[in-house]
Amino acid sequence: MTDQTIVHNTFVIARAYPKPVETVFAAFAEPAKKRRWYAQSKDADTYEMDFRVGGIERAHSRMGASTPFPGATLANEGSHLDIVANARIVIASTMALDGRRFSASLATFAFAAAAKGTELVFTHQGAFFEGADGPRMREDGWRALLDRLAAELAH
Numbered sequence: 001m002t003d004q005t006i007v008h009n010t011f012v013i014a015r016a017y018p019k020p021v022e023t024v025f026a027a028f029a030e031p032a033k034k035r036r037w038y039a040q041s042k043d044a045d046t047y048e049m050d051f052r053v054g055g056i057e058r059a060h061s062r063m064g065a066s067t068p069f070p071g072a073t074l075a076n077e078g079s080h081l082d083i084v085a086n087a088r089i090v091i092a093s094t095m096a097l098d099g100r101r102f103s104a105s106l107a108t109f110a111f112a113a114a115a116k117g118t119e120l121v122f123t124h125q126g127a128f129f130e131g132a133d134g135p136r137m138r139e140d141g142w143r144a145l146l147d148r149l150a151a152e153l154a155h
Helices: 019-028 031-039 133-152
Strands: 007-017 044-049 056-062 073-085 088-098 098-113 117-127
Touching: 007 031, 007 133, 019 031, 019 044, 019 088, 019 133, 031 044, 031 056, 031 133, 117 133
Parallel strands: none
Antiparallel strands: 007 117, 044 056, 056 073, 073 088, 088 098, 098 117
């Protein structure tokens, strides 16, 4: 019998961005803006987003030559469960490598006005299946993405 271990994990990342809530929220809501910080890379094949409750979000890319799985297709597919303009976004998603699902996640983004812009609180709740990247790598990945968001907002 194969190992069916599931690792559950939750992490929270809080960031402050020196832009109004509407500007930060738009970086999540507008497909072209989100693609630039979330899914723009030389290995990205496709990115699509339908930003509404029930709408999908998909990012597919090929793993680079320097990765442990060169040429493999990495797919992140999700659905927007809840959206409150300038306040909250909740997305349920799965990740798969060459068609083999290795995690499922619930991602919550909470936006609040702060004295110097916007406070973003990101909560990730994940179930990692056998062969998954694991909680530490996922958290590191999200920290890097939120850094890319900061760079996008600086333009």
